[in-house]
Amino acid sequence: MKSCSICLGKLAGEEKYHAQCIESLFGTPTFPILDVDLSSLYRLAATNMAGKMSISGTQEKACLTLSPDKSILEVTANGGRYILKPETSRYSSLPQNEQLTMRLARLVSIEVPPFGLVQLKDGATAYIIKRFDRLDDGTKLPTEDFCQLAEKRLRDKYDGSAELCVRTLRKYATEPLIEIQKLFRLILFSWWTENGDMHLKNFSLITKSDDICCLSPAYDLVCTKLVIPDDHLAMPIGGRDRKFTRRMWLDFAEYCQIPPKAANRLISEQIEALGSALTLILASFLSDLMKEQYEGFLRENTAALEG
Ligand SMILES: Nc1ncnc2c1ncn2[C@@H]1O[C@H](COP(=O)(O)OP(=O)(O)OP(=O)(O)O)[C@@H](O)[C@H]1O
Ligand SMILES: [Mg+2]
Ligand SMILES: [Zn+2]
Structure with missing residues (x-):
């Protein structure tokens, strides 16, 4: 099929x-x-x-x-x-x-x-x-990536941390608590899919036509471990870039000021996505070997979240 x-x-x-x-x-x-x-x-x-x-x-x-x-x-x-x-x-x-x-x-x-x-x-x-930063009539919506917002040079795009991204939203987002929860979900997902390239330029803040400043739609999401076998997170969380446990995600959620109940729900949603994710991997256009490897990464990271 x-x-x-x-x-x-x-x-x-x-x-x-x-x-x-x-x-x-x-x-x-x-x-x-x-x-x-x-x-x-x-x-x-x-x-x-x-x-x-x-x-x-x-x-x-x-x-x-x-x-x-x-x-x-x-x-x-x-x-x-x-x-x-x-x-x-x-x-x-x-x-x-x-x-x-x-x-x-x-x-x-x-x-x-x-x-x-x-x-x-x-x-x-x-x-x-x-493009998410253009309306159908061609109007450009103001967008800045987190490297610019953190006032870092382009070559320092890897010189960030998950906590710096959280602070950036706290400073600039119209509704920081809502946007930080979205950021938590994106960082959790990026780790789950073994994305080792989520540096500061892969997160952006967009100002919508109603002047609301929020996290932009996600982009550049890739399982880099499929092509760089020893890859790990581009930006540390709690000072670590590998071997994450459920406890560490709950600690990061606390830094994000996400209430424990909501944090547990976000983690459960990631765990529950496994079945549908495996179906999509099978339906994807990757080679059989890459499909098998991707499945292995998701099973292993889901097990780490289950604790
Ligand atoms: N859908 C989009 N709408 C608007 N801007 C986008 C979109 N996708 C990407 N961009 C912008 O273009 C830049 C480059 O895109 P992207 O990150 O996908 O490319 P890349 O070459 O894979 O990046 P990297 O240097 O991270 O490997 C992004 O940093 C972002 O600013
Ligand atoms: Mg990019
Ligand atoms: Zn379709």
């Missing part, structure tokens, strides 16, 4: 996506034409767009814009509504890994923008995500 390259649900026929999933990503039931291949993407990124890209990050990526009739996705230097992250020779199956991990985040109610997998003209695979 084939899986939808957006939601990982079952497909009845030969198509690659559910029509309603394409609709949720592009606002039209027909998948737009993406007339670009991997080599021209890299060439574009290296030439015309060098220095003009409005998005940073270590991985090669391109901004895409949807034509007014929604039939074509075009590479653009500025202001695109989508970000495309193509496969890379450096790390195996990164688009498939990110698509699955972002899909898993929804199991524990982490807000994520619409995203999916796409095939380039030459058959290469890429991950595409809709």
Whole structure:
């Protein structure tokens, strides 16, 4: 049975996506034409767009814009509504890994923008995500990542901690207690999925049109341990970056001022997500070996949470 390259649900026929999933990503039931291949993407990124890209990050990526009739996705230097992250020779199956991990985040109610997998003209695979910092009329919502908010230099993005992120929200969020609870859920999930790359630039604060400052929808969620076997957390929690126990998560919840009852509920929700997560792993586009490894990580971390 084939899986939808957006939601990982079952497909009845030969198509690659559910029509309603394409609709949720592009606002039209027909998948737009993406007339670009991997080599021209890299060439574009290296030439015309060098220095003009409005998005940073270590991985090669391109901004895409949807034509007014929604039939074509075009590479653009500025202001695109989508970000495309193509496969890379450096790390195996990164688009498939990110698509699955972002899909898993929804199991524990982490807000994520619409995203999916796409095939380039030459058959290469890429991950595409809709920007959360642009409204449909093109208005840009003010967004700052936690590296900027903590007044650190870009090269110090790994020089953070979970506690620094909590303090950042305490200082800037309109409703700190609500946002810190969302942050706790995101950090817990990132650990559970063995994400060793959640540095300060992978958390952002967004100011919505009603002037509410809150944690942005999640992005860049990847199980890095599948490609870096000895990876551990990018930012420590309580001074530690590995071997977490339920007790340590409860201690971090206390730092977050999350009441014990709510903390236990958040941890239970993560534990209860295991069954559905394993189904999604099986339906994903990772290799059988990576599926098996991902399953092993989630089983082990769930057992640690059960205490
Ligand atoms: N959906 C989105 N909407 C708006 N901005 C986004 C979105 N996804 C990512 N960004 C911005 O683009 C930057 C780079 O994206 P992302 O973190 O996915 O790339 P990366 O190259 O994998 O990053 P890293 O350097 O962490 O490996 C992010 O730090 C964030 O500021
Ligand atoms: Mg990033
Ligand atoms: Zn679908």
